[in-house]
Amino acid sequence: MSLNFLPELPLSGNLFFLSSVLLLAGSVGGALVHRFLSLPSITGFIAAGVLLGPAGLNAGELWVLDDVRALINLSISLILFELGRRLDLGWLRHDRGLLLMGTWESAISFLLMFGTLIHVGVEPLYGALASAVGISTSPAVVLLVVRELKSEGQVTRRALSLVAIDNIFALVLLTTFLPFLHFEFKAPWITALLHPLYVLSGSIALAFATHAGLILFARIGGKDKVVQLVLQLGAVLFVLGLSYMLHLSFLIAVLVLGVLSKNLDRRHDLVDVEWGYLGQTLFIVLFFLTGASLQWQDFQLAGWAVLAFLAARFVGKSLGVVAFAKKSGLSITQAIALALMLVPMGGLAVGMSYGLTDIYPAIGRHVIAITAAAVAVLYVVGPVAVQIALKWTGETHPERR
Amino acid sequence: MMPAFKSSGPTYGIELELQLIDPYTLNLATDARDLLRRMSRLKLAPGVKPEITQSMIEINSSIHDNYASLAAELGDFRDALGDVAQQMNLLIAGGGAHAFHLWRDRRIFPGERFEHISTRYGYLAKLFTVFGQHIHLGCTSADQAIYLTQALTRYLPQFIALSASSPFHQGSDTSFDSSRLNVVSAFPLSGVMPPVRDWREFEDYFHKMAGFGIVRSMKDFYWDVRPKPEYGTVEIRVCDTPLTVERAAALATYARALADFLVVSEEPDPDIYAIYSHNRFQACRYGYDGVFIDSRSGAKRTIGEDILDTLRKIRSHARAGDDPALRLIRSSVETAGNDARWLRAAYSRTQSLEDTVRLQCDLWMAGSDLEKRHTVSAPSAFF
Numbered sequence: 001m002s003l004n005f006l007p008e009l010p011l012s013g014n015l016f017f018l019s020s021v022l023l024l025a026g027s028v029g030g031a032l033v034h035r036f037l038s039l040p041s042i043t044g045f046i047a048a049g050v051l052l053g054p055a056g057l058n059a060g061e062l063w064v065l066d067d068v069r070a071l072i073n074l075s076i077s078l079i080l081f082e083l084g085r086r087l088d089l090g091w092l093r094h095d096r097g098l099l100l101m102g103t104w105e106s107a108i109s110f111l112l113m114f115g116t117l118i119h120v121g122v123e124p125l126y127g128a129l130a131s132a133v134g135i136s137t138s139p140a141v142v143l144l145v146v147r148e149l150k151s152e153g154q155v156t157r158r159a160l161s162l163v164a165i166d167n168i169f170a171l172v173l174l175t176t177f178l179p180f181l182h183f184e185f186k187a188p189w190i191t192a193l194l195h196p197l198y199v200l201s202g203s204i205a206l207a208f209a210t211h212a213g214l215i216l217f218a219r220i221g222g223k224d225k226v227v228q229l230v231l232q233l234g235a236v237l238f239v240l241g242l243s244y245m246l247h248l249s250f251l252i253a254v255l256v257l258g259v260l261s262k263n264l265d266r267r268h269d270l271v272d273v274e275w276g277y278l279g280q281t282l283f284i285v286l287f288f289l290t291g292a293s294l295q296w297q298d299f300q301l302a303g304w305a306v307l308a309f310l311a312a313r314f315v316g317k318s319l320g321v322v323a324f325a326k327k328s329g330l331s332i333t334q335a336i337a338l339a340l341m342l343v344p345m346g347g348l349a350v351g352m353s354y355g356l357t358d359i360y361p362a363i364g365r366h367v368i369a370i371t372a373a374a375v376a377v378l379y380v381v382g383p384v385a386v387q388i389a390l391k392w393t394g395e396t397h398p399e400r401r
Numbered sequence: 402m403m404p405a406f407k408s409s410g411p412t413y414g415i416e417l418e419l420q421l422i423d424p425y426t427l428n429l430a431t432d433a434r435d436l437l438r439r440m441s442r443l444k445l446a447p448g449v450k451p452e453i454t455q456s457m458i459e460i461n462s463s464i465h466d467n468y469a470s471l472a473a474e475l476g477d478f479r480d481a482l483g484d485v486a487q488q489m490n491l492l493i494a495g496g497g498a499h500a501f502h503l504w505r506d507r508r509i510f511p512g513e514r515f516e517h518i519s520t521r522y523g524y525l526a527k528l529f530t531v532f533g534q535h536i537h538l539g540c541t542s543a544d545q546a547i548y549l550t551q552a553l554t555r556y557l558p559q560f561i562a563l564s565a566s567s568p569f570h571q572g573s574d575t576s577f578d579s580s581r582l583n584v585v586s587a588f589p590l591s592g593v594m595p596p597v598r599d600w601r602e603f604e605d606y607f608h609k610m611a612g613f614g615i616v617r618s619m620k621d622f623y624w625d626v627r628p629k630p631e632y633g634t635v636e637i638r639v640c641d642t643p644l645t646v647e648r649a650a651a652l653a654t655y656a657r658a659l660a661d662f663l664v665v666s667e668e669p670d671p672d673i674y675a676i677y678s679h680n681r682f683q684a685c686r687y688g689y690d691g692v693f694i695d696s697r698s699g700a701k702r703t704i705g706e707d708i709l710d711t712l713r714k715i716r717s718h719a720r721a722g723d724d725p726a727l728r729l730i731r732s733s734v735e736t737a738g739n740d741a742r743w744l745r746a747a748y749s750r751t752q753s754l755e756d757t758v759r760l761q762c763d764l765w766m767a768g769s770d771l772e773k774r775h776t777v778s779a780p781s782a783f784f
Contacts, residue, residue, distance in 0.1 A: 086425065091490040150506075152423070152431045157490055223753050268756055272426060329439050329488060395431075398508060 026284035040145045040383040042287050049291025075286035077240050077254045083139040084258015087164040097328030102165030105320025106135045112312035120305040125180050126366040133371045134313050136170035137163045138346035144283050145386040153395035155334050159341035171252050175200050185360050203248045207256035210239050218269040229273040290347045294376045306373040317342045340389035344382025403607050406543035409633035413657040414462040417642050418532040421456050422492035427755040429456035429502040439485045453515050454507040454530045468654040469722035475646035492762040497567030497581035497641025500754040504528045531581040532642040536653045537634035538660045543600035546628040549635045551669040553626050557639050558684035562704045564640035565688050566740035578688035578741035581641050591623040644740045644764050654726035661718040672696040705734045
């Protein structure tokens with residue numbers, strides 16, 4: 001009797017099976033860590049990813065991570081869109097201190113990170129690229145801890161705006177450095193000059209066009225929250241898909257779409273939708289997968305240089321925040337808490353680094369070695385820093401203290 | 402502890418409880434502590450106070466004797482608060498209740514008194530995140546304060562209808578013009594002062610209640626109108642916070658002119674307490690269209706008609722600078738244009754409680770220019 005109807009061993013995984021494993025393991029990990037260690041659920045999501053990923057039990061061939069980058073990118077896109085909607089340009093006009101704070105903490109941290117990397121012998125171009133990535137702050141970590149603790153108030157609101165500003169600076173600076181990257185790899189000068197211009201202007205143009213369409217659809221669809229949720233999800237997927245097709249930066253396009261949809265919606269056709277359960281699911285996906293993809297050997301490779309890089313980043317951001325705290329009307333306690341809120345760096349930084357390897361794979365050795373190791377450290381430290389900061393300011397809901 | 406009654410002249414002032422709004426969600430924000438800290442650097446700081454939850458602040462005017470000066474000071478408060486709020490990315494709104502906040506999300510303002518209220522009243526403390534206007538009317542003696550407390554009771558439904566601005570509560574249209582007072586009524590010491598003849602009898606009553614351990618100070622009585630001995634005033638507490646400072650000042654001026662009239666012209670009706678609850682309910686539920694029963698004659702008329710009749714009686718008590726206030730009151734009744742109606746029209750137009758709150762914030766900040774349109778035309782003028 002032939003048994004060829006039975007599956008062959010070893011079993012090969014698929015996306016559905018992978019999704020089920022990561023959701024179940026991530027949820028349980030998050031709940032355990034939150035309940036028994038009083039740490040943010042994120043730490044549990046990441047720990048579950050590390051445990052089942054290549055660095056841990058290496059659960060078979062499930063971890064063909066290139067296949068799941070689409071899931072990571074979708075999660076990052078939705079988070080960036082929400083982050084963009086939190087950036088109120090009108091507020092920056094009324095509180096110049098906040099704008100100066102965002103500009104200077106980005107600039108000082110970049111210079112200090114760059115100086116540190118040069119000092120430890122990293123090539124200037126790779127140092128500049130890694131430092132540009134280092135400006136970014138993880139919107140996912142900050143947003144999730146804020147939600148988990150039901151935090152509301154000035155530090156919370158300002159932290160989300162600074163995170164948006166950080167990521168805009170990081171993305172623009174990274175794109176600006178592209179010509180040097182091309183020159184490094186002996187690309188024609190026309191490529192070196194036109195590529196960043198194409199990526200930057202194309203991504204922004206895509207955001208503007210999508211925003212116009214989204215407003216039009218919203219006027220037709222009305223203000224029902226379910227309709228709006230589907231519309232906004234559709235717009236984000238549209239930008240993500242078209243960015244792939246046109247070789248644009250989906251990170252820039254989605255973030256700008258969020259900013260436009262908040263600041264150019266003069267008739268208030270769009271309503272703020274609650275991503276709720278969908279958002280929570282995607283958070284688990286994002287943190288589990290980035291946990292699973294952490295390259296711990298990078299940390300051994302980069303070693304102490306990474307710790308110096310992270311120290312420079314923290315000092316730079318803190319100096320920028322504290323310097324303009326008074327102008328922005330913040331107390332010193334609030335300023336220190338705000339600086340702590342900018343500690344996390346995560347999936348977005350990994351995404352930016354992978355964006356570089358898409359252009360020149362060889363660069364991975366140099367830039368990702370630094371950024372991935374930094375992300376590994378900050379995935380442990382970042383969520384806890386945000387939790388401490390929010391509890392310290394008293395902005396968390398009393399039931400979550 | 403009952404302080405001695407501090408007599409004052411025929412002056413007046415107000416307290417206004419205001420909503421702090423998060424511009425991102427249009428829900429109530431929780432930034433009262435920070436706002437107060439920032440306001441503490443300004444000249445108007447002593448007039449800005451915390452309230453039971455961190456989504457509220459209260460502004461206290463100084464003492465005035467006419468509409469023009471009161472409205473000007475309230476305008477200064479509005480502008481100063483607006484500037485600080487803009488720097489904090491907050492919005493400020495009038496209105497007696499937030500349209501869609503949920504009580505369980507509120508946070509008690511830290512402090513001994515508020516925490517005592519929270520412990521004592523449970524969820525009512527957070528539900529008490531409603532926003533009222535209190536009008537203080539100066540009295541020349543303690544006995545006059547008792548007299549006015551009783552005499553004003555007959556007119557309280559007018560103030561409820563004139564100020565009503567809480568048709569939406571916890572995400573629904575309540576069908577009331579003022580739903581806020583239903584929240585106040587849940588407190589055991591709400592209602593009206595018992596019928597005492599003079600200040601001496603009132604003191605006896607207070608000490609008896611204090612002896613039972615029911616009250617510690619006058620603040621524990623949540624009556625619709627009560628004497629306030631430390632200020633030397635009678636305090637009308639039934640008004641919702643109006644949507645503009647001009648309307649708030651006009652209501653207070655109307656009350657002051659009415660008190661001037663009552664002091665010289667009318668004795669309190671001993672039967673008023675028998676039907677007060679009916680008249681009060683009618684005002685909360687139907688606003689100007691509520692049926693008012695005159696306890697002396699038994700005659701029925703609408704509350705709007707009763708206001709127009711009262712305006713005629715008190716005309717001679719208006720002072721220099723009061724005319725715009727009394728005109729605003731009259732036109733508001735003649736056009737049936739109270740704030741509850743404005744809010745319902747805003748919702749009907751936008752089909753969104755968030756947009757309704759946004760328009761409410763715009764109206765608060767825009768002040769008098771919009772107020773003129775508000776009193777003479779439908780709210781569609783705003784869209």
